[in-house]
Amino acid sequence: MFAILSATVWLGAASLFGLPAFGQQGTAEPVQKIYKAAILLTDSETLPPADAEWQPQDLPDNWSRTRPGVGGFAWYRLEFELAPTALQLSALYVARFNINGQTFVNGEAVGGNGQMGEPPGLQWYRPQFYPVPAKLLKPGVNQIHIRIKAYANSQGGLSEVVFGPSALVEGMWSARYLWQVTSIQITSAITLGLGILALLAWSLRRWDTAFGYFGAAALIWVARNGFYLMTETPIRAFYWAAFGATLQIWVLSFVFMFVLRFAGQALTTAERLIWAFSAVAPFVLLAAGHPSLALVSNLMYLVMLLIGAYIVKVTFDVARRERSVGTLLLVCASLVVYGLGAHDWFTHRNALSYSEPLNLHFGAPILFIVVAWNMFKRFHDAQKKATELAETLEVRVQEKNAELQYSYDTLRAVEASQAKAQERGRIMQDMHDGLGSQLVSSLAMAQVGELSSQQTYDLLRSCIDDLRLAIDTSTDSRDSLALALGNLRFRMAPRLQAAGITLKWNTAGLQDDLPLPAEKQLPILRVIQETITNTLKHAQAKTLHIVVASSATELSIEINDDGQGFDVEAATKSASGKGLNSLDKRARVLGARLTILSNENGTGTHLVLPLSDT
Numbered sequence: 001m002f003a004i005l006s007a008t009v010w011l012g013a014a015s016l017f018g019l020p021a022f023g024q025q026g027t028a029e030p031v032q033k034i035y036k037a038a039i040l041l042t043d044s045e046t047l048p049p050a051d052a053e054w055q056p057q058d059l060p061d062n063w064s065r066t067r068p069g070v071g072g073f074a075w076y077r078l079e080f081e082l083a084p085t086a087l088q089l090s091a092l093y094v095a096r097f098n099i100n101g102q103t104f105v106n107g108e109a110v111g112g113n114g115q116m117g118e119p120p121g122l123q124w125y126r127p128q129f130y131p132v133p134a135k136l137l138k139p140g141v142n143q144i145h146i147r148i149k150a151y152a153n154s155q156g157g158l159s160e161v162v163f164g165p166s167a168l169v170e171g172m173w174s175a176r177y178l179w180q181v182t183s184i185q186i187t188s189a190i191t192l193g194l195g196i197l198a199l200l201a202w203s204l205r206r207w208d209t210a211f212g213y214f215g216a217a218a219l220i221w222v223a224r225n226g227f228y229l230m231t232e233t234p235i236r237a238f239y240w241a242a243f244g245a246t247l248q249i250w251v252l253s254f255v256f257m258f259v260l261r262f263a264g265q266a267l268t269t270a271e272r273l274i275w276a277f278s279a280v281a282p283f284v285l286l287a288a289g290h291p292s293l294a295l296v297s298n299l300m301y302l303v304m305l306l307i308g309a310y311i312v313k314v315t316f317d318v319a320r321r322e323r324s325v326g327t328l329l330l331v332c333a334s335l336v337v338y339g340l341g342a343h344d345w346f347t348h349r350n351a352l353s354y355s356e357p358l359n360l361h362f363g364a365p366i367l368f369i370v371v372a373w374n375m376f377k378r379f380h381d382a383q384k385k386a387t388e389l390a391e392t393l394e395v396r397v398q399e400k401n402a403e404l405q406y407s408y409d410t411l412r413a414v415e416a417s418q419a420k421a422q423e424r425g426r427i428m429q430d431m432h433d434g435l436g437s438q439l440v441s442s443l444a445m446a447q448v449g450e451l452s453s454q455q456t457y458d459l460l461r462s463c464i465d466d467l468r469l470a471i472d473t474s475t476d477s478r479d480s481l482a483l484a485l486g487n488l489r490f491r492m493a494p495r496l497q498a499a500g501i502t503l504k505w506n507t508a509g510l511q512d513d514l515p516l517p518a519e520k521q522l523p524i525l526r527v528i529q530e531t532i533t534n535t536l537k538h539a540q541a542k543t544l545h546i547v548v549a550s551s552a553t554e555l556s557i558e559i560n561d562d563g564q565g566f567d568v569e570a571a572t573k574s575a576s577g578k579g580l581n582s583l584d585k586r587a588r589v590l591g592a593r594l595t596i597l598s599n600e601n602g603t604g605t606h607l608v609l610p611l612s613d614t
Contacts, residue, residue, distance in 0.1 A: 006218040019240075025487075030086065031164030031172075034144075035059045038077045041070070045116075047107060047145050049138060060354035063156040069291060071152035073116070078144040078335055080163050087137050091169040094128040095159040095355045097148045097238060102146040103128070107134050116149050118236050123357070125228045129173040147530060151237060153294040155348075159355040180357050181229065187295065187365040188225045192363075194372045195219045201379065210261035214371060217254035221364050223247055228361070240295065242285040245297045252304050255367075259311050263318045277303070294348070301345050308338050326374040333370040335361035379441070481516045481524070481555075482507060485548060488525050490530050499536050502543045509549025509556075513607050516555075523586045524609070527594075530583055531559045531605045539563025539603060555609040565598040 038054035039061070048054075054077060063070055092103060092110065100121040103111040111130035114121020144163070150156020162169055195218025202211035227244035235243075253274050260267060281300060288296040315334045319327035340363040347356050489505055496503045516524075528546065535541055541563030549556045572580050580596065583605070587594035592609040 010559070010608055012385065015149075031082050031162060031168050034078045034080055034161045034163065036078070037061070037158070037161075040075045040077070041072065042075060043073050044075075045147075047104060048077075051171075059161065060159040061157040062350055062354040063150055064294065064350050065154055069152050071150055071156065071290070073147065073149055076146045076148070076158050078146070078161055079141055080144070081141055082137055082426075084137060087134050087139065087474070088544070089134055089166045090132045090137065090164060091166040091173075092132060092144065092172045093148070093162040093169045093176075094130075094132040095156045096124070098124040098156045099149055099151065101128070101146055101148045101158075103130050104147075105130075105132050106142055107140065107145075107497070108136050110136070115233060116147070119233050119240070120149055120237055122231050122233060123235070126231070127173055127176040129170060129177075132163075148585055152291045154241070154290075155294070155350070155354070157354060167315040176357075179225050184225050184228055184361050187361050188222045188229075188363045191218045191225075191368050192222045195222065198372065201376075208261075210258055210375065213254050213258035213261060214368075214375065217251050217258060218368055220251045220254060221368075222528075224251055225361055228358075234538075238290050239286075241293060241297075242282065245293075246282040249281045249300060249304065252307055255305055256311060259314050262371070263314050265314065274307070294473045298345070298348050301348060305338075305342060306347060308341055312338050326370070326377050329370045330374055333363070337367045339363075377459055394460065402553055410526070480512065481514050481521055482510055482512055484521050484525060485510075485528075488528060492529070495536065496532070496544060501519065501535065501541055504543065504545045506545070506547045509547070511514075511550050514550050514555070520590060520609075523590045524555075524607070527586050527607055528557065528559065528606075530586075535559075535561045535563065535603075538566070541602065550611070552611070556608075556613055557607040559605040560602060562602040565600050565603055568596050568598050584614070 035058060037057045037059050038050050039057040040052050040054050042048060042052075056067075057076070059078075061076075092105070094103070100113055100116055100123050102109065102113070102116070110132055111128060113123040113128070144161060146158060146161075148158060162172060195215045197215075198211045198218060199215035202208065202215055205211060206378070223245035224244065227240070227247060229457060230240075233240045256270065256274055260271070285293060285296060285300075310330070312334045315327070315331045319331045321327075337360070340360045343352075344358045344360045346352050347358055384526040442550065485507060489503075493503055493505075532544065535544055539561045541561035543562050545558070545560045547556075547558045568580070572584075583596070584594055590609055592607050595604075595608075597604045597606075
């Protein structure tokens, strides 16, 4: 790649500054360069006679200068002399004729280049090499006739003609062919590869439109080069010329868009004007017609030079801002391309020699290679920064995870401490509300002598039961309710048995692993305990049924005895109904529904606790 780039730079510099081309060297004396000719404008397809109205003509002959507005067919007649000893295999080398031609030596055809009618053969940019057998030559004066087809104001004409030994002339032709044809093929291949690579990159980075514009410009440039390489076309020469000019305008438009994206600029109005220029250009060229096509094309090329000057200015801005080797090379490449473009514009304007080749194709791959290097360097730097950022981010994430884990552990410790504190507070509050209040009231009654020994016994037992309930539910976990109920049954069963009451305990419908927080369990156990205590004190029952069951939505507790009933409403309103009011209060604290029904056949207490909020 470096060798190709070096060769391309050398060729471009040679075009711009007049350095010698590859293979171009001094010629031996036998080689003759013919600069004098005679011309005859005629449509005749046969060689005109010597007495026709031939006019003297210096070569190179550029019709855009010597015959403005003239187009059609013409014959050139050239003469050269040979010594008898110089009759050997020779050759003719014609640097340029426009647009197609046929060549004869001493009346015999030695070269023809396709159709002369429409659409004609396209030989305007290919140097011509015609071997001349020795048998066609003669001592003394020899004649060369060249018939050309030209279009008005399109640089029709003929360059100087070189005649001499085949090996020497072929060397001159080969150097020119390398310069004009092979170099385009090489640079087109380079540009095509870069364009495809850029479009592939754009397909992966659709948001980065610079790659898309660059790839499109490269591919259109390759198509534009085909305009120089094609020797046959299925369309008329006028349309082919308009198409070639349009391609150059489109290339510049995409390059302009790319440079703006590369520089990070947005010029909405200018971009709209460029796109409008690109869209209108082919129609303007077609409307111009053959006589005015070259003039309109040159005016459009002048506009393109102005756009190119702005592109160079933008690359200077980028280089001044970024100050890198890549952007400095971009400025140099832009200047080379602009210089070669100016050179070609002057060539189209007939300001340079008719034999002067067009050289912009040398600059394009230089620019595209430098641009591609800058773009992929940016891409590489972006990927590197992304990788470094990802690594830094991973480290930061690990640090944050460690911080979060520490915060989480600390929060769990704080929550556990708070839970223990809340549990201690709950136990103290329960003991204060239950055991404490009973002890205080008992102490007051004892002080005035109102308690019998049996009453004292009952109060103390009640206090001990309440204390045990508080201890059973003193936990910071969600213990099973079945375990707490089992502890309650274990303590209450002997008292019921001593009172002659048969206890029927049924918890088959209770989920074994039903968890309830301690603040829920204690009120439930107190409801059951107080109901059992009331049965012991007042019911004179023989049997006590306790059924505990649960479902997905609620917990149900039914307590039924077969003792003497009582008036629930009257008992609630009387001073002796504190027990019922206490049960109702505990149910409200739980958020449960409490129902008490009583008659002469016994009393039933039903507690229903919704489980959705537990």
